[in-house]
Amino acid sequence: MKLSILWLGVILLWLxxxxxxxxxxxxxxxxxxxPRVSSTTEEELRQHLTYLQEHDFxxxxxxxxxxxxxxxxxxxxxxVVITFDDGYENNFTTAHPILMEFGVPYTIFISPGDIxxxxxxxxxxxxxxxxxxxxxxxxxxxxxxxxxxxxKPDESEQAWxxxxxxxxxxxxQRIKEETGxxxxxxxxxxxxxxxxxxxxxxxxxxxxxxxxxxAVGPTTKLTRIPRFPAAxxxxxxxxxxxxxxxxxxxxxxxxxxxxxxxxxxxxxxLTLKLEVQDFRPAQLRCYAGMEVIEPxxxxxxxxxxxxxxxxxxxxxxxxxxxPSIRKPGYFYxxxxxxxxxxxxx
Numbered sequence: 001m002k003l004s005i006l007w008l009g010v011i012l013l014w015l016x017x018x019x020x021x022x023x024x025x026x027x028x029x030x031x032x033x034x035p036r037v038s039s040t041t042e043e044e045l046r047q048h049l050t051y052l053q054e055h056d057f058x059x060x061x062x063x064x065x066x067x068x069x070x071x072x073x074x075x076x077x078x079x080v081v082i083t084f085d086d087g088y089e090n091n092f093t094t095a096h097p098i099l100m101e102f103g104v105p106y107t108i109f110i111s112p113g114d115i116x117x118x119x120x121x122x123x124x125x126x127x128x129x130x131x132x133x134x135x136x137x138x139x140x141x142x143x144x145x146x147x148x149x150x151x152k153p154d155e156s157e158q159a160w161x162x163x164x165x166x167x168x169x170x171x172x173q174r175i176k177e178e179t180g181x182x183x184x185x186x187x188x189x190x191x192x193x194x195x196x197x198x199x200x201x202x203x204x205x206x207x208x209x210x211x212x213x214x215a216v217g218p219t220t221k222l223t224r225i226p227r228f229p230a231a232x233x234x235x236x237x238x239x240x241x242x243x244x245x246x247x248x249x250x251x252x253x254x255x256x257x258x259x260x261x262x263x264x265x266x267x268x269x270l271t272l273k274l275e276v277q278d279f280r281p282a283q284l285r286c287y288a289g290m291e292v293i294e295p296x297x298x299x300x301x302x303x304x305x306x307x308x309x310x311x312x313x314x315x316x317x318x319x320x321x322x323p324s325i326r327k328p329g330y331f332y333x334x335x336x337x338x339x340x341x342x343x344x345x
Contacts, residue, residue, distance in 0.1 A: 022215065108138055140183075146189060149259070276301060
């Protein structure tokens, strides 16, 4: 009887543990006259922030999240981080006043060369400085929003890596010159990265941030932090509400998770080793577009997922999910990005 009570206490303690996870959202345009796929309207942004407020989500700064991950600290339950990519002017004119009104921290990732050259509808340095003075975190999106994952045709790997180092370091220097901020966070343009680029980012002392979806937790690789899109059809509250209730798989090993797809290995195979205490392996499913992939479990912790058809040129993903036992209504979520074809294609 005493043993049963003891085990009941252990189970209740486990169930009471907070989910060590956060969700990072990515926005681009806040407007109703820009491409819908990368746009969130002013009304939708207000709806998102109101929902977070009314449903007890804790909006934290990206600096807080990264510090917690680096120090191995617990992430607040239901934590959300807000980020913007590309530095569009409507981030200043439309989004910034709303975010200040709600009093939530957020980060903008900018390409300083595009700001310098006024490439596209981007903010000016005075606008960025004003946001910085208001407490907005300003971080690195490469110098010219270039494709970074692989060399150009006829470019050696050594020359490519030297060029990537220059674009990262130079962008960081320009941001520091203009705002005084230097966080050493790099959001990969287009969300594209490769193992060689991840190694360079780590060697430079940077954190790498992608555009593949998924929650963030203690075993998230700090060279490929995922973010959920909150634009286009993903801006709809019915979709976003579910994404906010996701958890990160506890990944023991990325056995085979190289985003770069080789022709001879297309369709690619994803292989992950996971801790499986809080979900039933039989319920894990992966998706390649509309295709449902039945994972092949190699042992009690390791699965493989491979689509039946080759991925197309450009960017694609496998999304893997499983319902949580401990938190009903929450799903574990991992997204594996794929990039097939050269960066100039």
